Amino acid sequence: MVTGGRGLVGRLVTPLPLAARHEVTVTSRRRRPAPAGTSLRMLDLGGDRLPGGALAGIDVVVHAAINPVRARAVDVRGIGLLLAEARSADVAHLIYLSIVGVDEHPFPYYRAEAAAEATVETGGTPHSILRATPFHEFLDRIFRTGPFITVFPGFEFQVIDGEVVADRVVELVADGPQGRVSDLSGPRAEPMEGMARSWKVATGSPKSIVRVPGLRPGRPLLSGGSPPHRQPGGRNPQLGRVAGGDLSEMNPAGTAAANPGRAVPPQVARR
Numbered sequence: 001m002v003t004g005g006r007g008l009v010g011r012l013v014t015p016l017p018l019a020a021r022h023e024v025t026v027t028s029r030r031r032r033p034a035p036a037g038t039s040l041r042m043l044d045l046g047g048d049r050l051p052g053g054a055l056a057g058i059d060v061v062v063h064a065a066i067n068p069v070r071a072r073a074v075d076v077r078g079i080g081l082l083l084a085e086a087r088s089a090d091v092a093h094l095i096y097l098s099i100v101g102v103d104e105h106p107f108p109y110y111r112a113e114a115a116a117e118a119t120v121e122t123g124g125t126p127h128s129i130l131r132a133t134p135f136h137e138f139l140d141r142i143f144r145t146g147p148f149i150t151v152f153p154g155f156e157f158q159v160i161d162g163e164v165v166a167d168r169v170v171e172l173v174a175d176g177p178q179g180r181v182s183d184l185s186g187p188r189a190e191p192m193e194g195m196a197r198s199w200k201v202a203t204g205s206p207k208s209i210v211r212v213p214g215l216r217p218g219r220p221l222l223s224g225g226s227p228p229h230r231q232p233g234g235r236n237p238q239l240g241r242v243a244g245g246d247l248s249e250m251n252p253a254g255t256a257a258a259n260p261g262r263a264v265p266p267q268v269a270r271r
Helices: 008-013 015-019 068-088 108-121 136-144 162-175 192-203
Strands: 025-028 039-042 060-063 093-099 127-132 149-151 209-211
Touching (some): 008 015, 008 136, 008 162, 060 068, 108 127, 127 162, 149 192, 192 209
Parallel strands (some): 093 127
16 A cells, blocks of 8 residues: 555655556545556545554555645654554554654654654554655755745755655565665755756746745755765665756756766665
């Protein structure tokens, strides 16, 4: 089962277990057509409780449902509801997708994600927790939103190709529960403003870039909190590629240039 199977992460993850001949169920808060080859279950993690038997017949849950606006209700309380059902259904493995650096930043959403991780660790269901830096598509969504491209001086992102993360999730499905596994990070942290300028070139967008000063992240925002060789928690990340190498290597038509340049991973520290 892939919770949030219609979201950004879910759409990347869902086709891969299908290709590996797994039966896949996706969840949604609203009734809508299921992705090809999957079945659909209605599941609202922002409610007071889940329907009995919500996870009946499920062996592995990939939890990709998030709601940054209602993080305490959906991400924290919702994972508690999901774990209760997982225990009742004897789910063999829950894979929780999180963000690198959630225990390093004071932002409310990061605090909520850290609390959700702690709930998973004590929830009584065999699990794996995979932290990753933001996907290329995440910044694309930010830059496309609104009449201007809003950037914050000093903010850096260490984006990664979402397919790299999806591939790792499928590996975890096959490998079984491992607790907290090694983080996945993009090859390097890059300034938000520079990435916005590259995005404009790549997409041909006429939108103006507006700089909003005053916020001080104190470390690369959403990039793992520190350079790749000094990840939080003492876990050196496995470095993955970003789509097309990086935003600056996309051509004006908006398609990735040749040679995506997957970085050679350093030795990966596992617990």
